[in-house]
Amino acid sequence: MVSVGTMKTLFQVFFLPHLFPVSPEIVRVLRMDLEDDKAPLAKKPAHLAVVLAVAVENGAQGDEDWEAKVAQLAQWAVASGIRTLSIMRNDAIHPEALESLQEHIDHSIKQFYREEKDVPGVLVRTLTPIEELDQQERVDLVITDSGSEVRKSVQALHGGRRYDLDVVILSPQDGHDRLAGHIKALGEAALRKEIESKDITMGYMEKKLSGELSEPELVIILKDDLDLSSYPPWNIRLTEIYHHPDQAVIPLYTMYLRALHRYAKCDQRFGK
Amino acid sequence: MSKLGRTMRGIAVKALQCGSIPQHVGFIMDGNRRYGRKAQVGNSRGYYLGYETMEEILAVCMELGVKVVTVYAFSIENFKRPPDQVETLMELAKMKLAELCDQSEMVRQYGIGIRVLGDVSLLPKDVQEVVHRAVELTKKNNRAILNMCFPYTSRDELTMAARSLVSGIEAQDLDPSDITTSVLENSLYTRSCPPMDILIRTSGEIRLSDFMLWQSSRACHVEFIDCYWPEFTFWKLLPILLRYQLRAPTIAESRRAFSEEEQQQQTYVEESEEYRTYSDHKMFTDDHNEAFSSSTPPSSSTPTAWQSVLSYFGNKSDSTYSSACSSDTEVETEYRTHQRSSSESTLTLADDLEETEKRAEDPALYHRLLAEKQERVTSFLTHRGDLPTCPLVQLQ
Numbered sequence: 001m002v003s004v005g006t007m008k009t010l011f012q013v014f015f016l017p018h019l020f021p022v023s024p025e026i027v028r029v030l031r032m033d034l035e036d037d038k039a040p041l042a043k044k045p046a047h048l049a050v051v052l053a054v055a056v057e058n059g060a061q062g063d064e065d066w067e068a069k070v071a072q073l074a075q076w077a078v079a080s081g082i083r084t085l086s087i088m089r090n091d092a093i094h095p096e097a098l099e100s101l102q103e104h105i106d107h108s109i110k111q112f113y114r115e116e117k118d119v120p121g122v123l124v125r126t127l128t129p130i131e132e133l134d135q136q137e138r139v140d141l142v143i144t145d146s147g148s149e150v151r152k153s154v155q156a157l158h159g160g161r162r163y164d165l166d167v168v169i170l171s172p173q174d175g176h177d178r179l180a181g182h183i184k185a186l187g188e189a190a191l192r193k194e195i196e197s198k199d200i201t202m203g204y205m206e207k208k209l210s211g212e213l214s215e216p217e218l219v220i221i222l223k224d225d226l227d228l229s230s231y232p233p234w235n236i237r238l239t240e241i242y243h244h245p246d247q248a249v250i251p252l253y254t255m256y257l258r259a260l261h262r263y264a265k266c267d268q269r270f271g272k
Numbered sequence: 273m274s275k276l277g278r279t280m281r282g283i284a285v286k287a288l289q290c291g292s293i294p295q296h297v298g299f300i301m302d303g304n305r306r307y308g309r310k311a312q313v314g315n316s317r318g319y320y321l322g323y324e325t326m327e328e329i330l331a332v333c334m335e336l337g338v339k340v341v342t343v344y345a346f347s348i349e350n351f352k353r354p355p356d357q358v359e360t361l362m363e364l365a366k367m368k369l370a371e372l373c374d375q376s377e378m379v380r381q382y383g384i385g386i387r388v389l390g391d392v393s394l395l396p397k398d399v400q401e402v403v404h405r406a407v408e409l410t411k412k413n414n415r416a417i418l419n420m421c422f423p424y425t426s427r428d429e430l431t432m433a434a435r436s437l438v439s440g441i442e443a444q445d446l447d448p449s450d451i452t453t454s455v456l457e458n459s460l461y462t463r464s465c466p467p468m469d470i471l472i473r474t475s476g477e478i479r480l481s482d483f484m485l486w487q488s489s490r491a492c493h494v495e496f497i498d499c500y501w502p503e504f505t506f507w508k509l510l511p512i513l514l515r516y517q518l519r520a521p522t523i524a525e526s527r528r529a530f531s532e533e534e535q536q537q538q539t540y541v542e543e544s545e546e547y548r549t550y551s552d553h554k555m556f557t558d559d560h561n562e563a564f565s566s567s568t569p570p571s572s573s574t575p576t577a578w579q580s581v582l583s584y585f586g587n588k589s590d591s592t593y594s595s596a597c598s599s600d601t602e603v604e605t606e607y608r609t610h611q612r613s614s615s616e617s618t619l620t621l622a623d624d625l626e627e628t629e630k631r632a633e634d635p636a637l638y639h640r641l642l643a644e645k646q647e648r649v650t651s652f653l654t655h656r657g658d659l660p661t662c663p664l665v666q667l668q
Contacts, residue, residue, distance in 0.1 A: 172490070173533075175489065175490060176453050176456075176457075176486065176489075176490060177453050177534075177537070179430070179453075179456065179486075180451055180452055180453040180456045183434045183437055183438070183451050183456060184448050184449070184451040185448075186434060187438050187441040187446070187448035187451055188448045190438050190441050190442050191441060191442075191448065195438075196442070197435050197436075197438040197439035197442055198435070200431060200435040200438055201431065202427055202428060202431045205427070205430065205431050205434060206427075225493065225515075225522075226493070226494045226495065227489075227491065227492055227493060227494055227523075228494065229489075229490070230489060230490040231489055232489075233426070233485040233489045234427065234430065234485065236480060236485060236489060237427060237480065237481070237482045237485060238479055238480075238481065238482070239479055239480070240479050241478045241479060241480070241494070241496070242478065243478075262478070266477070266478070266479075268479075270349060270352070271348075271349025271350050271351075271481075272349075272353055
């Protein structure tokens, strides 16, 4: 359930009108969200994915808008206890833009939590290129086997910085092309006699492909038409896909809350 | 169906055919058991009704001109269901597959080739026999394809493809640099099908459940519809098709962008390696594109992955490239040794490039290397990477 701390943050979110767009819709959803004690959220995603394209036609303004939206999503994600937030862009992000995004998010989180003692840390990253990943893995994977330990090694890579939310920025090349790239790397490893083709099982692939990006429980498609925009195919196996057709008329926040509610209601039978 | 209903449907189909018709439609036929419970007819009756719906929807799709219909009949995970339910499904599949390939008027009329996608070895022996027979009997049909995913999961498919490609590398049939997005795409079960245009899931669930993850996650229109599969009719399909037609141009546009991007990526040289200046790089790119376009037969539409594999076949038959390759065996062997030793570098077209430069920028050699690469990939995909229950076919 929503903890008292989260509750407090949520209230802060809604009653700071200069930071958040207030519309009757948000107030309505907020009431529904907070007063509905009989049916609280049954579960919350640990990894939320959002497909959010940059409006290329608006030039620099498009990039700024995108950054602002990501910062806002990061605030809400931290407030609702989400651990990983992956954002699917429609093009690759420039390293400088990544830095400025990190600054923007740090700033907005500081603003958001200025009443509190602990300001949560947010780490913004992209996926490591496969060639580097391979070298890194040769060091790490020998010692670590379980998913959590692989995570730790990823964390160590970023200078051991403590973070509560892991923001991963994805581009279309991180989807299908990256999967092909992974198989190519496997092929090279096979040539070096490090692996054999019979070792390639679903478990092996899972370890390789989910180490750096876990499977999201929920993906929100912020797009007029529903498609998955090259989100890494391996990782969306059981992901709940939330999409609302009339995107233009619904505020982002409402969409976010509705998606969480929809996820809380879903019932997965895993084939049974 | 009443006569009026049929007439109306005929009119609607004609109207839809004025717009673009999807080439490949996927269905997750979910909700048969829940429908059976809702209508109080029991699970097995639910499955049976589900099958009838599938047949009806298949007929509609064929009438519309859809080339490939892919249905999720049974997931590998479904083996976890109670044994009697699994048994019922197996019996139904056995009966209906035999019926489809032996007596079905529809299969004959539309020239449908039946493919069974998935790890067939998990099925009981008798069902396996029926599957092989159905595929064998209809493998010559090349006007349309019905893909039955049985027992299938997409992760299993991707693992299978990865294993087969890596085993090809082990056997020295392939080079790691040959593995590109389109080659991987062509090692999947859906390799002789055009890319998926629409994916429809019934029963109101909003996830893919391990179905066609690769095929449906880029440039594919996804729809979740809140009715059980046996309740799904042409009239529920109609608005989906209309929505698809509205966005079909953007889907085609993004596919074009993907194939262009892949060609570019093949020629991409990492800046950190500082092989050359930008202008050289550009010259190389032009070179490469030229090579590419000269080696594929001129086709009016975009060279999507499946088309390029089929165009590889074209090359193979006219054998100009293979003779060109074998005439210069010395170069070939040198090239091969170079390839093998350079396991460090991952972007191997850069190696080709280096090689080309060493030989005083000889474009003819470069073309030969490229042709050889294509030859290698094609022969792998047709021979070693062959999938028994999904024979390759060139759709009309």
